[in-house]
Amino acid sequence: MNFNENEQPKSVYIHIPFCRRRCFYCDFPIFVIGDRQQGENSSTIQKYIETLIQEIEMTPGGGQPLETVFFGGGTPSLLSVHQLNQIMEILDRRFGISASPEISIEMDPGTFDLEKLYGYVQGGINRVSLGIQAFQDELLSMCGRSHSSKDIFTAIDLLYQVGVSDFSIDLISGLPHQTLDQWQNSLETAVMLTPSHISSYDLIIEPGTAFHRYYKPGVPPFPDDQSTADMYRLAVQILTDAGYQHYEVSNYAFPGHQCRHNRVYWENLPYYGFGMGATSYVQGQRFTRPRKIAEYYQWVEQSIAAGGKIDCPKTLESERLLETIMLGLRLTDGINCATLVERFGDNVLQRIWPSLHQYHRQGWVEILTSEGIPIPLSPESPLPPSSRIRLTDPEGFLFSNTILATLFQQLE
DSSP: OOOOTTSOOSEEEEEEOEESSOOTTOOSOOEEOOSSOOGGGOHHHHHHHHHHHHHHHTSOOOSSOEEEEEEEESOGGGSOHHHHHHHHHHHHHHTOEEEEEEEEEEEOTTSOOHHHHHHHHHTTOOEEEEEEEOSOHHHHHHHTOSOOHHHHHHHHHHHHHHTOOOEEEEEEESOTTOOHHHHHHHHHHHHHTOOSEEEEEEOOOOTTSHHHHHOOTTSTTSOOHHHHHHHHHHHHHHHHHTTOEEEETTEEEOTTOSOHHHHHHHTTOOBEEESTTOEEEETTEEEEOOSSHHHHHHHHHHHHHTTTOOOOOBOOHHHHHHHHHHHHTTBTTOEEHHHHHHHHOTTHHHHHHHHHHHHHHHTSEEEEOTTSOBOOOOTTSOOOTTOEEEEOTTHHHHTHHHHHHHHHHHHO
């Protein structure tokens, strides 16, 4: 791998912030518009699309064509076909799109019909991430979701009608009042629907959310830590038994269907980000746009007036190393030691091994040959540059925060 942080990105994230309502666990940068507004029927959405296009237009192009595009949110499926096509056209005009791209969109059940879905596919969408979260109506209501279990099956039927076989299902464990039996039912139902990809997230109680105001983590009605760990282990067992590859801490895919766009993040490679609250990582600079819509509009106006120049500091090498390790250890492939040496110098393996060897001894960290064979190493043994470092599945992933905290303390 020849890594060059100054290489122009080949991936782009587009943030569409609009939602019918805010879910009780959500701390994303969103803008609530209610149940009646969508597409060109909403002047709020239309103004945002116009501003978003202005931001894209002021960004220099000229690099390699885009290989992945990801529409996230929010609820991007509140866009009309025409609005989506407007964005795709400016991306193609500004950067170019490769001959075989992955173009993904997050969609919520109940926000699209057959005509809209067909229009999306005609406009280039070839991968859908369906925000389901749970199959039990009582849990959906508990989360503040706007769809029902019936909407879920209708949405998946529409995907199959249009021929979108490459779709992902999002599920959340650790919800209030959620039992292990309910979680097992959700996993088995998801498997029955045969999506090419399943994302299984453990609920995180974020400050400022409704759940944070109402409850305390690990205290009823939330499951305790042991129960959520059991849910994680159950997901690994059921999904891998069904033929899904566990390729990232929260993600499973049939062979050939890993999310190419998200791997760009996990491998800490450059990418464009556009829209309210979106983060970009370009030429060693990481920059996050304002999280509120009025401030985002003001920022775009000021950036246009300044000729598109964005002032942000270059990411320090120590920060890049921490980010690369933190993100890379999310992957079951782990981190290629040769890549670390190439990006951060010959002594990088000596710097990180003292923090990892204790967890290697506990069985939470593995050091593997290029053929995937575990290497027994003592604390005094150097890490071979040809090896890979990965967390064990599931125990290493379950204790990843502990491992990373020790590593960060060592490197800071």
